[in-house]
Amino acid sequence: MAAIGTSEGVQRMLADMREGVLQGRVPARIFNDQEIFDLERDKLFSTAWCFLAHESEIPKNGDYVVRYIANNSIIVVRDEHGNLTASLNMCRHRGNMMCKSEMGNASHFRCSYHGWVYKNSGELIGVPYFKEGYEGKLDRKQWGLVKVRIDTYAGLIFGTLDPDAPSLDEYLGGFQFYLDIYLKQGAGGSEVHGPPDHWVAETDWKICAENFSGDGYHTPVAHQFGFHLGYFPSSGATHSEGWAVHIPDKGHSIGLGHTPGMPPFFGYPDQLVEQMRASLSPEQMEVFSKTRTAVGSVFPNLSFLIQPFSLVPGEPGVRFCTMRLWHPIGPGRMEMWSWCLVPKDASDEYKEEAYKAYTLAFGQAGTFEQDDFENWTRVTRAAGSTAVRGVEFPYVMGLDRPRLDDFPGPGYAVSPYVTDTNFRNLWSTWLDYLTREV
Amino acid sequence: MDDENTAAAGAQLEASALPNEIPLDGGVDGPILIANEFADVVVSRVLTRNGMRLDIWSPRRGTRVQLDAVELDCLSYQEPETFTEMLARKPGG
Numbered sequence: 001m002a003a004i005g006t007s008e009g010v011q012r013m014l015a016d017m018r019e020g021v022l023q024g025r026v027p028a029r030i031f032n033d034q035e036i037f038d039l040e041r042d043k044l045f046s047t048a049w050c051f052l053a054h055e056s057e058i059p060k061n062g063d064y065v066v067r068y069i070a071n072n073s074i075i076v077v078r079d080e081h082g083n084l085t086a087s088l089n090m091c092r093h094r095g096n097m098m099c100k101s102e103m104g105n106a107s108h109f110r111c112s113y114h115g116w117v118y119k120n121s122g123e124l125i126g127v128p129y130f131k132e133g134y135e136g137k138l139d140r141k142q143w144g145l146v147k148v149r150i151d152t153y154a155g156l157i158f159g160t161l162d163p164d165a166p167s168l169d170e171y172l173g174g175f176q177f178y179l180d181i182y183l184k185q186g187a188g189g190s191e192v193h194g195p196p197d198h199w200v201a202e203t204d205w206k207i208c209a210e211n212f213s214g215d216g217y218h219t220p221v222a223h224q225f226g227f228h229l230g231y232f233p234s235s236g237a238t239h240s241e242g243w244a245v246h247i248p249d250k251g252h253s254i255g256l257g258h259t260p261g262m263p264p265f266f267g268y269p270d271q272l273v274e275q276m277r278a279s280l281s282p283e284q285m286e287v288f289s290k291t292r293t294a295v296g297s298v299f300p301n302l303s304f305l306i307q308p309f310s311l312v313p314g315e316p317g318v319r320f321c322t323m324r325l326w327h328p329i330g331p332g333r334m335e336m337w338s339w340c341l342v343p344k345d346a347s348d349e350y351k352e353e354a355y356k357a358y359t360l361a362f363g364q365a366g367t368f369e370q371d372d373f374e375n376w377t378r379v380t381r382a383a384g385s386t387a388v389r390g391v392e393f394p395y396v397m398g399l400d401r402p403r404l405d406d407f408p409g410p411g412y413a414v415s416p417y418v419t420d421t422n423f424r425n426l427w428s429t430w431l432d433y434l435t436r437e438v
Numbered sequence: 439m440d441d442e443n444t445a446a447a448g449a450q451l452e453a454s455a456l457p458n459e460i461p462l463d464g465g466v467d468g469p470i471l472i473a474n475e476f477a478d479v480v481v482s483r484v485l486t487r488n489g490m491r492l493d494i495w496s497p498r499r500g501t502r503v504q505l506d507a508v509e510l511d512c513l514s515y516q517e518p519e520t521f522t523e524m525l526a527r528k529p530g531g
Binding site: 080081099100101104105106107108109110114115116117119125126127128129130 | 474475476477518521522525526528529530531
């Protein structure tokens, strides 16, 4: 369905939203609406850099995973020469899906319809009845798989459908400083621990992306059992403490929650902290050492979280890292990918402990995950109901809060951690995409 | 002296190029199934009266080839493009 039929009502809502976001108002309707979904597909996901995979998911030649940008299925593969490449998951002959498995290893892909064979890097090389049927006249060079532009940062593979998009480096716009807390854990960096958890949720992707742009406000309430039982090393009395940082006009945000008195890098093995001292800048060490929770998002729909979590209530927490992709598949509906990232150079024992802490809190059966999706699904349902279509939500928290002048990292930083500042930037960036000509 | 040194260096290089032990992952008896979403083959060792071959059987296609050590050795140093050329010549639709 094309977005050419955007109604006057939605156009007016988006026009009003420009001023509304500055004043701290966001319309509920954007969280569950067919027209908004169509606009996001055609104007946002068709031009932004979107996360596809982590390099450690395809470590060996021939390893591939199938991922999506909007409704486009994409094969991400390490070819026979070790190079990363991505192609639309579609045979050029009649459009059949090439790879049906979500992951696998193959030097060549063979279409299950008429049998065209491609190198895993996308070149068409084998055509049944080439002489008899095509009389040798088909130019195989013209009919390779359709390439998708990709680039990487610290193991993350991003793709864009826009050949004119700025570089990934420019797109990230300094947010790399904060991504390093997740991606450069220890000297060898981070790697995925096992395959991702993957499920469908009746939730709008933006609710999740907003939450992971630094919503420390919900934590003591939505996840109160974690505080009360002693899984989570924070207290409702001091939970607002910390920083919220965003990259203006880029949409990337992070919340950095603090717990007074918590030792630096609490929950990491000492050896790992020593390695990070060598691989991270002094400014990064200053920001990260104080951080209990780092919850951040790369616009539009890739998020991360690091925090200590106790495997046994009351015992010292183990620091774990999750990476998640909120992939829209319909208005108010999404596919969820959730990974556990571990430091590549850490001991197997620590990796297992961190993975246990991750599964206790996140993934389908994770306690925090269930708390969140319960709420997010209800928000989505409300946003799609008829009487709510004209209702707005308040985003006024921290509206007049001054920028921190002495903050050591890039971007726009404020304190405390509990604020809507990051979200207003998220929504104004989202609005930039949805209202511009493509 | 120079010749001796060269010979010693050569022997050292040869030894370091060898694996420390024969990889036995997956067992040695077979048959072994090698499959992905595009093809599946059954691989097994076949003893002849005077030696052995590796049997590669494609159950879906019904085709079979039995390769001796020289042919397998030859496969071990081919470029990936060699296999691409083989598939281009006979894509096996």
